[in-house]
Amino acid sequence: MRDLVIDVTSLTRRFGAKTALDAVTFSIPRGGVYGLVGANGAGKTTLIRHILGLLRAESGAVRVFGRDPVADPAGVLSRIGYLSEENDLPGWMRVGELIRYQRAFYPAWDDIYAAELRESFQLDAAAKIKDLSKGQKARAGLLIALAYRPELLVLDEPSSGLDPIVRRDILNAVLRTIAEEGRTVLFSSHLLDEVEQVADHVTMIDQGRIAISATLQEIRESHRAGDHVPSLDQIFVNRLRGAVQ
């Protein structure tokens, strides 16, 4: 049996009349970068919130590192690094305070790595979070998600609305994380060129259902037309058009 980091089985979630996730079954083994792609409202964030234990499974099951993230939030969250588009860092904290506070929760916190990241991201320890630009806030969020070398890094639309330099920093961080043995990245984005750059495996979610889940190579081969190998972007658009038609 494979060593599964995430194991989602027949997960269904409804918000009123809308079915956000419809019998989703999805698993991620240890190691590698897994891209989660889909249109806005497809169900990517809902799936990630279940993985983080922020939503309780109405039906089906979610296991992260073999544990239920709702029953054992501390056990699961202590092994996950998380960065989202909605940067929820407390504005009143200074960068230095944020680092000091965050390190208390993670025994594996690496001070040298944190200092290195802070320097390369050009974050002033005395600056208040609320005074940082959007890109700087994203970098601060990335720093605290990476500095304890989490076993699983979850990035939920981390680059939306950010400039190319910050996006490059995020992609570099993903590459560095996977370079370290045994670590896993779940990268949700609708910027498909980014996913294509770093993902080994792509799961496409459409209207709450898994539409495609395969390695990038397999997806390209299956959509090949003669010598033309379509990009993930083209495959995605064609797939959506097909769904609309």
Next chain:
Amino acid sequence: MSPASAIAWEFRARHRWGLLALAAYSLILAAVKLVIVMRGITVTFVDAESFAFADVVPLTATFIYFLSVFTFGLGGDIAARQSMYPARLFTLPLTTGALVFWPMLYGAIAMTALWILSRLAVVWPADVRVPLAWPAFLAASLLAWTQALTWMPYALRGMRVIVTVLWLMIIDTIVMVALNLQAPEPVMIALVAPQIPLAYLVARFAVARARRGDTPDWHAATAGRARTAAPFRSNTQAQLWFEWRQGGRALPLLVALLLPFELAMLVLFRGTPAIAGEMLLLIAFTPPIMAAFVAATMSRPGAFAVMRPMPDTALIAAKLRVAIYSTAATWLLLLATTLIVLRLSGTGTLVADQARQLREIFGTARAVSLVLLALAFVVASTWKLLVQSLFIGMSGRAWLAKASVFGTLTLLAIFPPLAHWALHNHEVMKFVWNGMPWFLGFLVCLKTGAGAWIAHRLHAWHLMSERALLAGALAWNAAVFALFALLAWTVPELLVRHYVLALVAILVTPLARVSAAPLALAWNRHR
């Protein structure tokens, strides 16, 4: 759609249910009045209570509601430094004057309509002498000042509440003095009406500052200094630091800002024992009163906090402990400064006289225990008021918070006239006094039932172990027994039966609401 009608539409659309409820209430009131007139019944307000029920209660509730609506206060953070004027409106192609004018005008119209309606409800068909117009101007000016002061950006967090409350108190005091001097209607209008344009000018200045992002920050003076502190020893210590910085400091700071005014009043009235005594009482009740306001800042879970790799119970435990630190800091500050002022101003002799009388009546031991009990009551009330609404905030459900505010305001509006009416009615008091043990017993059943259900859910959701629940239950029982023993020893049985004291001890010792907090957080954290 013109800008004026767009802003009006926003108020109407956002608050349609509240406005509909008011309209329905007015229609019902009009129908009742119509029946009274058609049947030729003469209505007289023979006492203050019936007047209060007919008019003051709905008037006050609606006044508070209008304050929230027209300041845009229902969706904002009242303690924040930033203006409460919605930032999304700043980008509209309108002058700052227009952004301020229309909400102020609609507010003034609403307040005037409220007064006209209330006056009609009282005067017609009853023959009661009620002022013609100045209360409408007063209501409009109070709203205008509240708008101006809530839209103003401030240099410190929490400063808005203090400035607004103090300023409104000053206006109220001026009006009360004028009423005591029996100022005629034109004088009252001349006193109150000019404040509306003044408030408009202040509001325009406030919104102009907020619009250009000019929010002063007195903390910024220390922004350049990075303090290198030692790492936290544990995640519990880190979480305590987080909670203290986020909301724990608010209560001592708020009390520290109010205390100089109260102590100045105490010194000012040291020659009038009655007023000085009232000022001392006000000082003693300042922390619990302020705790009720500060509680909201302590009970915001926040998306960042819910992602902490900590169990729900540990997150709540940090909040409860910070509430203890906050209460302790507040009371140490209050006791130290008050004792110094009492000694330096010579007001201490008043307190010594009161203490001597108490000792003569109850004996030294009982008098000391009574004073300690009273002190413990206000200190414990401060902590209790800080934490008892945690479960509402922790649930993360806006509808629950709004329902709670509405329920509290309704109770606050209804309870004083109801209590006044009951206290002056011999039959009612007899009924209340005889039925009191049953009523208290009912409340005890309700509380212990809720406590048992919460304990069951805490166990079922794996939030607390059986052992922890048992330890909690034993600690609660010990606290209840200790309080009961102290009450039974202090209060003579001739005055209050011991079983009533036992019921009181059960009711005042926190149980259900505090233990519901981890449950509410888990409900919010894992939706």
